[in-house]
Amino acid sequence: MTKEEMFNQNINIAYKLSQSYRINYPKEYDDIRQIALMTLWQAILKYDGRGALTTFAYPCIRNAINIYIRNLNKHNNEISLSTPIDKDFEISDTITDEIDYVEEIINEIELDQVREYSKHLPIYGRDKEIWNLYCDGLSQTKIAEKTKYSQSYISRILQNLKKIIAVNYFRKESGWMNQ
Numbered sequence: 001m002t003k004e005e006m007f008n009q010n011i012n013i014a015y016k017l018s019q020s021y022r023i024n025y026p027k028e029y030d031d032i033r034q035i036a037l038m039t040l041w042q043a044i045l046k047y048d049g050r051g052a053l054t055t056f057a058y059p060c061i062r063n064a065i066n067i068y069i070r071n072l073n074k075h076n077n078e079i080s081l082s083t084p085i086d087k088d089f090e091i092s093d094t095i096t097d098e099i100d101y102v103e104e105i106i107n108e109i110e111l112d113q114v115r116e117y118s119k120h121l122p123i124y125g126r127d128k129e130i131w132n133l134y135c136d137g138l139s140q141t142k143i144a145e146k147t148k149y150s151q152s153y154i155s156r157i158l159q160n161l162k163k164i165i166a167v168n169y170f171r172k173e174s175g176w177m178n179q
Contacts, residue, residue: 006044006053013054014040017061021069028072032065039064118165130157 001009014036022029043057115135123131126147133143140158144151 003044007041010040010053010057013057014061021065035064035068036061114165121164121168123161127157127161130154131161134158
């Protein structure tokens, strides 16, 4: 018997298996049927004559369809940048710009101005101490040694303080707060 004849005699296996997915995946039914037919053909090409062809082809077809469905579900559940993480926070908010605008604003302002301006902001306790040490020219590592905090913690505190200062300074200079 030729491979084409074997295919035509066993084509109902592919149709029967693909039909069982029709209810749950009606839009993908044509693709599933094609996958079933192609896998039947591949099974016939690999069939070595031991046992019944249906015993060999049936799991091959079922597995190929399941792999397709798994990939389909995997790609349909992709998230976009506008997917909310929290009520006011999206994935796009976690992507940083290459340009650190806060750092640029801080760099444009004279250090003495920043120090003087920061005195009028609600920065207290540990944050004020860290900020004053930073304004004195100490590196994050030196500040960490002096305050007994980790360097990464000092970095986070300074980033937050720079944002507060830059935003408030920008608001003051632009007259936005006086409107």
